[in-house]
Amino acid sequence: VAIAGSSQAQQKYVPAAENLKNRAEFQDMKFGVFIHWGIYSMMADGEWIMNNKNINWQEYAKLADGFYPSKYDAEKWVADVKAAGAKYICITSRHHDGFSMFHTRQSPYNIVDGTPFKRDIIKELADACHKQGVKLHFYYSQLDWRRSDYFPIGRTGRGVGRTEQGNWDSYHRFMLNQLTELLTNYGEIGAIWFDGQWDQPADFNWRLREIYDHIHSIQPGCLVISNHHLAPQEGEDGQTFEKDLPGHNTTGFSANAEIGQLPLETCETMNNSWGYNITDLKYKSEKELIHYLVKAAGNNANLLMNVGPRPDGTFPDIAVQRYKAMGDWLKVYGESIYGTRGGLVTPRDWGVTTQKENRLYVHILNCKDKSLYLPTNGKKVKSARVFLDKKPVKFTQDADGVLLKLDKVPDELDYVVELELK
Numbered sequence: 001v002a003i004a005g006s007s008q009a010q011q012k013y014v015p016a017a018e019n020l021k022n023r024a025e026f027q028d029m030k031f032g033v034f035i036h037w038g039i040y041s042m043m044a045d046g047e048w049i050m051n052n053k054n055i056n057w058q059e060y061a062k063l064a065d066g067f068y069p070s071k072y073d074a075e076k077w078v079a080d081v082k083a084a085g086a087k088y089i090c091i092t093s094r095h096h097d098g099f100s101m102f103h104t105r106q107s108p109y110n111i112v113d114g115t116p117f118k119r120d121i122i123k124e125l126a127d128a129c130h131k132q133g134v135k136l137h138f139y140y141s142q143l144d145w146r147r148s149d150y151f152p153i154g155r156t157g158r159g160v161g162r163t164e165q166g167n168w169d170s171y172h173r174f175m176l177n178q179l180t181e182l183l184t185n186y187g188e189i190g191a192i193w194f195d196g197q198w199d200q201p202a203d204f205n206w207r208l209r210e211i212y213d214h215i216h217s218i219q220p221g222c223l224v225i226s227n228h229h230l231a232p233q234e235g236e237d238g239q240t241f242e243k244d245l246p247g248h249n250t251t252g253f254s255a256n257a258e259i260g261q262l263p264l265e266t267c268e269t270m271n272n273s274w275g276y277n278i279t280d281l282k283y284k285s286e287k288e289l290i291h292y293l294v295k296a297a298g299n300n301a302n303l304l305m306n307v308g309p310r311p312d313g314t315f316p317d318i319a320v321q322r323y324k325a326m327g328d329w330l331k332v333y334g335e336s337i338y339g340t341r342g343g344l345v346t347p348r349d350w351g352v353t354t355q356k357e358n359r360l361y362v363h364i365l366n367c368k369d370k371s372l373y374l375p376t377n378g379k380k381v382k383s384a385r386v387f388l389d390k391k392p393v394k395f396t397q398d399a400d401g402v403l404l405k406l407d408k409v410p411d412e413l414d415y416v417v418e419l420e421l422k
């Protein structure tokens, strides 16, 4: 394993001014759509099928010969994303199976040179995003189940017929070259979202600083976000939590993920699969999805909610409906979500607060009582009203907080009370 880059790892990363601006904008956006799409979608059993079924890499590659997503319409995808109220898309440019969904010159195993479709779907998506004002992020897998230079073979991808040798320098160069392409051929990119470090032992040298510096040298404003389930590392610009709100660890991914100072995101999928899975119809309800979005905002994080498009290039109908429901809710309540940060009152059993300057939005998600005490750390409240109809809400205050006296026991999906702080 090469150790180049270890001296760089000691150097402090100083983000460029445009990077800091993009971090703030990223936090303001609050909601993004995650898209897992690849040739695996044809098998309709999730994006891990190559590994899970131990499919030989040469056999798996033949899937590409049949990939022809005849209904793919990037403009429609972006329109659906906008209807969801989401402000950015993060799409798999290359997942663990090693197939590039963009036109790379680094390997013919890509959407243009390797399929009868021959269209660069990422280019079409980038054009539609730029046209419709949606930010584009690229998911990029650091592990690869197919390339012979990805060596040592990691925890996964052992049953696909790879040889027991390789060349990390070559693989590292391949990644840098692909990142150059992603950051020069598709306009302004909001973030590179890495995944896969967990494939190698914790002390493995991924030469991350070289990779991160390379990204910032091409687009200084581009955020580096990595799904490594650890504390943030030097050179990163955001921290993501898989299937958990920051600081929670219900799924086991985030056991070592201390919350740092960087912008936060949580990613989740609408059913239980990331890539298209024909038998997985366990979609989260509208209420669950909206609660997750609100809780993410209250935990000072964005929500990145995934869809796995079908092999024909369309989003599953249920996903479109659910996104639309989120968008309809956001049309009414967006002011209490977009542009906010986690509020003064930290997350509670009854819900969360979000905040924009002196305005505190109290999101009551689950409360069986007409009165609700908010510990405000001594901060005084000037006025309180119901967000929806602006009716005043009665309240009293003591040294530590404020007691809201609601007109009724809240039974809405999210009963929002708006406080003006002194």
Ligand code: FHN
Pocket: 047, 048, 195, 227, 242, 267, 274
């Ligand atoms: O293995 C991947 C998985 O396929 C998916 O991409 C998720 C998304 O966060 N990340 C990895 C699992 O941690």
